[in-house]
Amino acid sequence: MTSPPVVRKAVARVVTLGPGFGFLTVFLLVPLALVLSYTVFRRGRFGGIVYQPTGENFTRLADPLYLDVVAGSVKIAALTTVLALLLGYPTAYMIARLPGRWRVIALVAVVLPFWTNFLIRTYAWIVLLNSQGPVNSALKALGLGPVELLYTDGAIVAGLLYAYLPLMILPLYSAIERLDPQLREASANLGARPARTFWSVTLPLSLPGVLTGCVFVFVPSLGNFVIPELLGGGRRIMVGNLIRDQFLKARDYPFGSVLALAVIAVLVLLLFAQAWASRRAGRDAS
């Protein structure tokens, strides 16, 4: 006996979509709802939540102490993003122009570091940058050092850059690789030098990739708390550290939730801006 098509269709939907939706509901939507609900209650004296509505978690956000942390985090994430763009664009451009087989090899090389544990790679930077490390030894030999490299903002940026550069290169590569090579030829044919062709044709048309790459680097850089701690030595507190400390050290769930919500709001806005700009650019390119 066969069941009617409507029932079969419904069963098929539950079977295919069910597990994924179920997982996301339990492990993403429910925690998110919890975090959201915490924001309007008071903290308990020894942690936990007291279910008394209040708005003071939000007003605390305006405290200069926390605004400084946010501003500092944005500064470091933005610097990381700009450097990643400056390093990543030429790399992606060259990879897109390699012959087919070399292109694959280059792309594998770009993602190769992901095969090693993130923490191990970050520890490697400590070894590199510490006062007795190879970089300082080299500087000493040249009579330029030692310089304090580790536990600086510079070390944090270097670590973030190292971790997230592939996330810049890959979307840039796919945007540049898609460009019709005849557009470059047309530009040259009309009298443009290679540099002019780049500024007037290649760069504007690869802008969707630039935006995607920037969001991909900026977002995790802003939220990262491991690298600031390991390479920044805890001297620089970023939003990620602050949120973690509110939950795990201060046990102030409501304020931690407000901070988390603020970061999520900024990121959602960024994603919307990126989607809007990409659609605009994509419409022209089609």
Place this chain on the structure above:
Amino acid sequence: MNHMTGTTTTTSLISIDGVSRRFGDVTALDSVSLDIRQGEFFALLGPSGCGKTTLLRILAGFEEPDTGSVRLDGADLLAVPAHRRPVNLMFQSYALFPHMSVEKNVAYGLEREKLPREEIRKRVSEVLETVGLAAHARRRPHQLSGGQRQRVALARAIVKRPRLLLLDEPLSALDKKVRAEMQLELKRLQHEVGITFVVVTHDQEEAMSLADRIAVMQGGRVEQLDAPVALYDRPRTPFVADFIGANNLFPGTVTAKGLEAGGLGVLPAPADLAADFPVGARALLAVRPERVRLGAGELRGTVVDVSFYGGTSHVALSVPGHEGHVLVATQGPARVETGAEVQLGWNAADASLIPVSERGDRSV
């Protein structure tokens, strides 16, 4: 820009001499030499892979030959980088900049010449007027039809007033009606602006209808360079005879009386035979379908098909001893029916005789 008005059209603008280009094992161009005259409409015609596109890319500066020279007005063109050549190309795909409006696309080349803003604006609006797109200046390429995009591509190339305009398959992407329109427009424009045009195409009708002279290319070589009528009436290689228009081809051996074509006997061939062909030489006799007469002649065949096209009719005949069909084109409706047995023949002067090279026939 100096316009060479009043100069004779026989002045050579481009001299291509012994140009060869190989890509790995493939010989794209095999010692090509030809001259393109000042002010003419020139066509490079051939099937895909014949080398015409490589030659075009060499002229534009996107590709360099392995050997040989290319001169423009006597000066070495190969020494000039692509962006400094007075040569503009209309791409087959148009290659319009998608992020720029029509007028920005057209102005792009003039901005690179650092012309005064006022002059750029004037020339852009003039050329958009010429191609009939003045009303669409602010549109983006994706808002235009195929025919309109092509006009933008053309305007963008001619606004630079190049010495040489290259057109890569200019009509291939257009539907039939727009094609005919554009064809007329290209010719009008070429007369109007007086620029030397070189069109690259695989479509013989396109080449025949547009060009003053055509170089038929095959396997990286120029098979024949001639005016369209000469190319049609007097093909000089088997490839050209087969590639240009419909043709009836009979392989055979030259005798004192004509061409001895195997089972068909001796076929009528032009009288000046002995001058060019020694008796006993292998040759190909070519007769156009419209030159074949039905009802009288040396051959006998059976009508296998009659197609009526209004102005003309095409008759296909099966002639014993000849592979494939003999095609005949007649004015108006055909006076024969399928299955009928008819005599057929032609005037000796209407046929052409083509040498078959000893190293083997490459094409037919």
